[in-house]
Amino acid sequence: MYRIYIIEDDDKIGAILKKNMEKYGFEAACATQFRELMPELEAYAPHLVLLDINLPYFDGYYWCRQIRTRSSVPIIFISARAGEMDQVMAIENGGDDYITKPIPLDLLMAKIKGVLRRVYGEYAAAGHDGTAAGVPEAELNAHGLRLHLGRSELVWQIRKAMLTKNERLLAECFMRQPGRIVSREQLLEALWDDVQFVDDNTLTVNVTRLRKKLEELGLPKAIETVRGQGYMFLLRDEQEGSDA
Structure with missing residues (x-):
């Protein structure tokens, strides 16, 4: 079962996203430690991260950069910011995709499933770390x-x-x-x-x-x-x- 880590400080939105993830058969958890996210994220070891931009203490761009120093886990930004520059900054800071609020859940699920197929599933050339077990690195x-x-x-x-x-x-x-x-x-x-x-x-x-x-x-x-x-x-x- 794929694990999805939701970094969203609006409890209502976080609960809706978590419920929707579980409805489609994923395991999901919402972030609780916004001052220091990394220990919680690393303990959960998600296959994909949903990341808001407007967060307490540090914004989503900061946390995306922090995640990228330690992991290549796919990151999809979810934000009310609809400007082109916000989307460019999300990609430049290491994000893989971007979707604006209010979140169209069908589109979000399509993006999530597409990323998971490409990185881990039928479209992946090897294992989730880029290599197949017992096979030399390509x-x-x-x-x-x-x-x-x-x-x-x-x-x-x-x-x-x-x-x-x-x-x-x-x-x-x-x-x-x-x-x-x-x-x-x-x-x-x-x-x-x-x-x-x-x-x-x-x-x-x-x-x-x-x-x-x-x-x-x-x-x-x-x-x-x-x-x-x-x-x-x-x-x-x-x-x-x-x-x-």
Whole structure:
């Protein structure tokens, strides 16, 4: 049974969400220690986190960053803030998706089920930690750039960069098709099961973040925008021959 941890300081909303999660066969728990969430969260060991932004003591962006230092558990933001910048900040701070209040429960459940299928279930390539039991960790290699799927780590020569889940999924799409145009639709489908629910700007934000990680590795122009078509992952000769 999947466990869902609800970080919501409105008791009424938290109770409604918990009841709805249990109705669909999930185990759910609501946060109670808003001054220090991490011990409670780690003890519960959820498979997915629902995270509000407006919280006592520290906001949801802060807690998302704290969670990301220790875990790659999927995080869906739930907030009354409907502005585009709030959604961008949620993704930039490590969130996987965003839904605004009042919460359409059918849409929320569709998003939750989609994330769980992708990360742990029928669409997952391996176990929830990225590796199958007893099987060596999978690795992609594109012209010397290596992606460790289990650790969500990019390695270029002697440099390394840790990726968020969405960054890893994008990197995997690009590295499986080096030198070929990857459409925005392909990338959206890799990140989210139902493209119609996704703000296209969210994809742009994630690609920008991955570009920044590649630049930090010494690959500043590895992802090119192909106007009207998508993106292309390309390592040039001078990059392949560069020193770390």
